[in-house]
Amino acid sequence: MRPLLERARDNLRGREVVAVMSGKGGVGKSTVAALLAVGRGNTALVDLDIFGMSTPRLFGVVGRLHEVEKEGIRPFEVGGVKLFSLGGVVGDRYVVLPGANEGGVVEAILAFADLRGVDRVVVDMPPGMGEALLALERVARFKPVLVSTPSAMSVKVVSHLAEYLVERGAKPAALVLNMAYVECGGGRVYPFGRGDDARRLAERLGAALVELPIDPELESYVGRIGEYRGPAYRELLKAGL
Amino acid sequence: MHEWSLALSVVQTVDRWAREHNAEVKRVVLSVPVVSQLDLSILREAFDMLKMDSRLEKATLDVKVRSPRYRCRACGYVFGHEEVSSQIEALVGKYGEEYPLHLVPELLPAFVKCPRCGSHDIEADLAIQVEEIETI
Ligand SMILES: [Zn+2]
Numbered sequence: 319m320r321p322l323l324e325r326a327r328d329n330l331r332g333r334e335v336v337a338v339m340s341g342k343g344g345v346g347k348s349t350v351a352a353l354l355a356v357g358r359g360n361t362a363l364v365d366l367d368i369f370g371m372s373t374p375r376l377f378g379v380v381g382r383l384h385e386v387e388k389e390g391i392r393p394f395e396v397g398g399v400k401l402f403s404l405g406g407v408v409g410d411r412y413v414v415l416p417g418a419n420e421g422g423v424v425e426a427i428l429a430f431a432d433l434r435g436v437d438r439v440v441v442d443m444p445p446g447m448g449e450a451l452l453a454l455e456r457v458a459r460f461k462p463v464l465v466s467t468p469s470a471m472s473v474k475v476v477s478h479l480a481e482y483l484v485e486r487g488a489k490p491a492a493l494v495l496n497m498a499y500v501e502c503g504g505g506r507v508y509p510f511g512r513g514d515d516a517r518r519l520a521e522r523l524g525a526a527l528v529e530l531p532i533d534p535e536l537e538s539y540v541g542r543i544g545e546y547r548g549p550a551y552r553e554l555l556k557a558g559l
Numbered sequence: 560m561h562e563w564s565l566a567l568s569v570v571q572t573v574d575r576w577a578r579e580h581n582a583e584v585k586r587v588v589l590s591v592p593v594v595s596q597l598d599l600s601i602l603r604e605a606f607d608m609l610k611m612d613s614r615l616e617k618a619t620l621d622v623k624v625r626s627p628r629y630r631c632r633a634c635g636y637v638f639g640h641e642e643v644s645s646q647i648e649a650l651v652g653k654y655g656e657e658y659p660l661h662l663v664p665e666l667l668p669a670f671v672k673c674p675r676c677g678s679h680d681i682e683a684d685l686a687i688q689v690e691e692i693e694t695i
Contacts, residue, residue, distance in 0.1 A: 319576065319688065321568040321569045321571075321687065321689055324572040325572065383654070384657070386561045386657050387560050387563075388560055388563035390564040390567075408669065413669045414669060414679045415666065416680060422665035422685065423663050423665050430564050430662065
């Protein structure tokens, strides 16, 4: 009997779990996850992307370690979000981890995260379809939000992930097309293509397609993403995500 | 303090099992890997507090601290805890009480290298498990 698996299930029961996923890395998944958590109230962001470690950077908590109390891991309260991050367990260092261990790590974080007062849990997943995804399936029913860029390659990889999720009965709620366009002189410029592949995929899935603009301002919010309310944030909010 | 959250997981999990099986629990055997460096007296104290009003009220907790064999998947070397204990001690010194393997023993390969070839590709049984439940 594995008490952490059971406890992770208990901990997430009755809470909305939104899993932010991508087929491949480098598509802005962590930014999307952060923007799905900030400014919402009663929301926790659980960063399970141990390899990317972007979330601590976005929130300016690099190198800070979580405190642990009787009730479990205490979140970083930052920008109105309760943030739990593997980075807050290992600190600012590289992590190399055999796939088989990833599941146990995911279970432990979700088991020990002190989620009192939290209704909604946004999970920033590592890219791809490995042990972390299987572990999340073991502990909770979740609402997948897929993130891709308009590049054909990225959309193709995310389509495999989508097929798998549909097969598993976890239909993606939305496909977020990051870096879709730039606002320019009152018009839109699509530097990476119109995103037709993504649109077709979203239609096939019956999922909302949410196009996020490239916002040059966003970079200046790295370290204080909780304060960002720019166009990327507003598009996600408008989509009801 | 992590001992408390672990004890809570154990009590809740076993209590649910006991209710499903309509049983009273007399003894719980918990197996933990040595790298987690749990304070067993705190773990027992927490268990004894948290078991009140559950099907574990009369239960004792036995904790087996196992010293797993580690295997390097890169060079095949099999070794015991004593060969990496200095690496673990250095880690504890650097992080303090909440050092990562205390909280998540399965992170071990991220911090420990094979003493022979230096690879992080290390295999070991690091799960925290309830091994045995004895009922009345
Ligand atoms: Zn080796």
